[in-house]
Amino acid sequence: MEKNEKKILPCDDKCPVKASLSLLAGKWTMMIIFQIGDDVMRYGELKRAIPSISEKMLIQELNMLVANKLVSKKAHPEIPPRVEYRLTDLGLKTIPIIDKLVEFGKENLVKL
Amino acid sequence: MEKNEKKILPCDDKCPVKASLSLLAGKWTMMIIFQIGDDVMRYGELKRAIPSISEKMLIQELNMLVANKLVSKKAHPEIPPRVEYRLTDLGLKTIPIIDKLVEFGKENLVKL
DNA sequence: TCAGGTACTTACTAAAAAGTTAGAATTGTT
């Protein structure tokens, strides 16, 4: 048993990194979650908060997040329409990930 | 000042989320970092640890990580070649991100 | 009546990312 000392546990389909990324890996996904945080945000507010996102990507990502139960949506029956998005309990559990991402970015990448 | 109560700080190019993702967002990037952890790993070990990655993507990502100073590379002048990869100090600082990703995946996504 | 704000939807295009396949260089082993 001198050789092959290193135990490698291969990343298969049950890899938790892969599983988490399957929900969060989109170009805009984490930025949207970051912006919502523990607030309520309207579609238009998110649009202004992420100026470079296209409307298509914004609703597409929001719909995906709602479908995956990270975000909940409440449409108020008013004119003009008012639609509110907030993180679900599951979505709130992704906040620590984003926090660490922010911390890393601030401390190592974003020049002051 | 009754209207427009909510302060929105737009995500521009200095957004730390965006900055971090510019390094880490690739399909395989975080899985490679996860596998290296605080060990030393050879190219071939990584290949076996992530069986579904193609060789092209593996070296491409490793080169990218080396170029971005998250990973250091040491090639031993031997035959057959032995090349070792490990996380740099900067790379080690991404571990908390991956830890949270793993935690979220394990607790909420990966079925037992 | 006409632009403006709200929250989308749809069709099409372009760009980015990843996959496939083949091969190179070296030396030891059979």
Place this chain on the structure above:
DNA sequence: AACAATTCTAACTTTTTAGTAAGTACCTGA
């Protein structure tokens, strides 16, 4: 002499992702 192991490299194709531009519907205020 052929083959295996190791760490790549390069050309090409496919798939995935994102961007663009236009349009819908509703009501309000000018």
